[in-house]
Amino acid sequence: MIGLAALVLAIWIGLAATGFWRTDQRDTRAAAVAPAVWPEVVAVVPGRDEADVIARALGSLAAQDYPGPFRIILVDDDSSDGTGAIARALGSTRITVLTGRPLPAGWTGKLWALSQGIAAADAPRWLWLTDADIEHAPDTLRTLVGIGEAGDRRLASFMARLHCATPAERALIPAFVWFFQLLYPFARVNRPGRTAAAAGGCVLVRRDALAAAGGIAAIRGALIDDCALGALLKRQGPIWLGLTDRSRSIRPYRTAGAIGAMIARSAYAQLGYAPWRLAGAVAGLALVYLAAPVLAVSAGGWARGLGLGAWLLMAALFQPMLLFYRRSPLWGLAVPGIAAFYAGCTLLSGWRHHQGRGGMWKGRAQAMPEPGRAR
Structure with missing residues (x-):
């Protein structure tokens, strides 16, 4: 005994x-720069049956206070609940709704949708890959780009604050992030070395680095796509991952x-x-x-x-x-x-x-x- x-x-x-276990890797403490010329960014949002959250998520993207060129592409992945129609009804000139093509063998649905959106994005410096259930503060993109441009990073990712209001969430959700940190300590992710990860709800990726790594197709079957993407991009150069209050999940998990x-x-x-x-x-x-x-x-x-x-x-x-x-x-x-x-x-x-x-x-x-x- x-x-x-x-x-x-x-x-x-x-x-x-x-x-x-530390929570010191945060967007408020990360090294960041304000570029002389703010680069072009295209946000790519995969959406499948997201009618209950898509208006808030896209609305927060359209309201970004970003000084450079910025567009949003929603890839409507065979939704049956009017997700695409809700997005179009927002009437934002920043938002383009792309109807997704049928899912081919060997791809997960999210990565196939991202692949189509990235192909339609043309050639921005940065791609902002964000989920349809994440709401962002107006300065989120400005902050992400500032972190990404600092140190010539290939990826910058925010671990969105997860929804933590229901009794089940209050009991179980903080541990979800804590266990994630145990597997992928943020400080080690942010230093040179083999440890790599990202948080899939909010990831800013250098388009040229992603292309050099083989594109989204290189991880097309990955279920844990965010960490696979982090590993893919860290082989191209520095990456950064941290906690934030700027990006928040708006999808509730009502039960255990x-x-x-x-x-x-x-x-x-x-x-x-x-x-x-x-x-x-x-x-x-x-x-x-x-x-x-x-x-x-x-x-x-x-x-x-x-x-x-x-x-x-x-x-x-x-x-x-x-x-x-x-x-x-x-x-x-x-x-x-x-x-x-x-x-x-x-x-x-x-x-x-x-x-x-x-x-x-x-x-x-x-x-x-x-x-x-x-x-």
Whole structure:
């Protein structure tokens, strides 16, 4: 028992030393420049059945206070709810609505829509790839371009503030960003090295760098497309990723089931669709997150003290993210339970993949099929 407790505590001390938990990588602290001539930007927005959010998202784009040339292309990806008509009714001269072509084999729907929008964008210096459920403050693009132009970056991405109003969101959403930071520490993403990522809701990309890397087609089947894009562009030069209050998700997840479905859509893809990795991930989550409270409650002596220390340390490392999302610090003690929920979602992701329903999004199963399974 003492050996297990010491191991768990050592793991958390090691994780603390990485600094993944910090929230200091923010748009308000990033190096930025104001170009002498503001370059042309084209925003590309993939949209599939987004009638409930598209007007707010596009309206925020059209209202950008950007000094340079700026246009918006919405790619209406076979919507059945009038998404394209709502966009056209906005009457903005900045917005062009492009009717998407049928999805070819080997592409995810979002990346195919982005590919069509990028092809229609002509040759701007920057492409702003943003989701149809993200609302932006008027100075978002100006800030993004300033960060992108600083240090000759190839990509600048904002981790949008996720919707966190429903009870399920308040319990589970801050941890979503925290776990993302654990996998892709923002400070390491922003330094030279192999760690690369982006946040798909708000990504500014140098068009020439993307073309040199093979374009969107180079990642056409990626379910975790934002991180695949970050890795693709970091091979071309520096990138930047940080937290922001300027870009906000406006899509609510009203229940834990809805959040679980969102996580399950891509969790198994993160593990390379490998059953042994899935088993290892679940075992690792049990060791890192669940062993500490079990030891703190049921063990005795040194094992209890070490387990309690590990539990309190993980709660402490969650505090900066809880503060960012304005949640009670007591939620830190719930990290083991939240991790158990995420482990369940990861198992669900693997199960759905083996049923041929992996990567399900608005009627499309987009995950890589198992060998021998028709799609």
